[in-house]
Amino acid sequence: EAGVAQSPRYKIIEKRQSVAFWCNPISGHATLYWYQQILGQGPKLLIQFQNNGVVDDSQLPKDRFSAERLKGVDSTLKIQPAKLEDSAVYLCASSKTGDSSYGYTFGSGTRLTVV
């Protein structure tokens, strides 16, 4: 089966600009996650979708970050306006259900650099 697709692979923007990341999960995976991984740290969950509904967005900085998953398939994460501290790798993952016992499948990530 095809893996989790993410684009772009790399992005460099200036602070206060906006940026969007795209994720296409594995076909049939109902649950989609966006993680932020700052250099030297473990991934931190930003938002979790079950189909097209939000299950958890408690760690999403909602004043600047937004995410949507239209039609319960692919998803977009947006940052507007970006800050220097948003420099990180943004990882998308998916699983068949919210049961994570069998591990998530992660994409290759988008490396964002804010200058």
Added chain:
Amino acid sequence: AQKITQTQPGMFVQEKEAVTLDCTYDTSDPSYGLFWYKQPSSGEMIFLIYQGSYDQQNATEGRYSLNFQKARKSANLVISASQLGDSAMYFCAMREGQRGSGGYQKVTFGTGTKLQVIP
């Protein structure tokens, strides 16, 4: 308090030797799960192994085994016969919340251990 603690920022191991990566966790949830992921320099997170809190036996997957000591709240990863391709970051993670209940499950990652395999 940290949910997941990985005290080894970096580890070296000789090729073909075994290595243990430490992980301790903190939860009051009676039902939880523990994972290990590998992250090579390419950036992708690769699922390695899973241990449920009620599982009686330690999980094994090929050269990977999880040394689960529930009373000590530790879930160390053991890699046997290390290979050069094992050089990567390794993350321990914990799921809290009832599995299969349809309810929300939360997964928290540790800060990782960088493993370098020496030829």
